[in-house]
Amino acid sequence: MRGEYGRNRGGARYGLSVLLVLMLALMAVVLVACGDDENATVIDDETTQATEGTTEAGASGGGATVTMQNNTFVPDTVQVSVGDTVTWTNEDSVDHTVTADDGSFDQVVAPGATFSYTFEETGTYDYVCTIHAGMAGTVEVTE
Numbered sequence: 001m002r003g004e005y006g007r008n009r010g011g012a013r014y015g016l017s018v019l020l021v022l023m024l025a026l027m028a029v030v031l032v033a034c035g036d037d038e039n040a041t042v043i044d045d046e047t048t049q050a051t052e053g054t055t056e057a058g059a060s061g062g063g064a065t066v067t068m069q070n071n072t073f074v075p076d077t078v079q080v081s082v083g084d085t086v087t088w089t090n091e092d093s094v095d096h097t098v099t100a101d102d103g104s105f106d107q108v109v110a111p112g113a114t115f116s117y118t119f120e121e122t123g124t125y126d127y128v129c130t131i132h133a134g135m136a137g138t139v140e141v142t143e
Contacts, residue, residue: 062081062083062084062085063080063084063085063086063087064078064079064080064084064086064087064139065086065087065088065089066078066086066087066088066089066137067088067089067091068088068089068090068091068092068096068109068129068135069091069092070092071092071096071129071132071134071135072135073088073127073129073135073136073137075137076136076137076138077137077138077139077140078137078138078139078140079139079140079141079142080119080139080140080141080142081141081142081143082119082120082121082122082141082142082143083118083119083120084118084119084141085116085117085118085119086116086117086119086139087114087115087116088109088114088115088116089109089113089114090109090110090111090112090113090114091111091112092111093111094111094131095108095109095110095111095131096108096109096129096131096132096135097109097128097129097130097131098115098117098127098129099127099128099129099130100125100126100127101125101126101127101128102125102126104117104125105117105127119139119141121141122141122142122143123141124138124139124140124141125138125139125140125141126138127139
């Protein structure tokens with residue numbers, strides 16, 4: 001009898017198989033969660049990147065560009081005129097969101113992708129990345 005219980009009858013292989021299946025399932029969930037949002041707006045044309053401080057309207061031809069890098073929005077404040085478009089470009093290796101405090105826009109931006117929003121009304125639009133605490137910016141829209 002001792003011989004029966006002392007032998008490995010595939011138990012280790014079964015345990016490894018279960019572990020492998022669980023790991024594959026977890027990887028599938030992560031890949032789905034990190035996928036591109038089908039509603040993302042991708043801009044293929046060339047844009048000018050601001051590096052710091054405040055970008056004035058017209059600095060990139062009737063709008064502004066904000067870069068997401070090192071878990072920050074650069075620049076963190078841009079100024080545009082009514083009808084101008086702001087384009088956010090994700091240069092990080094992780095997803096970010098561009099989420100307005102007032103709910104006027106909310107978009108997940110995958111690494112390497114861009115999101116654009118045209119501002120039709122004057123005001124101050126504060127926004128954050130809901131994934132990364134402390135990642136915040138402001139768009140100031142004037143006449």
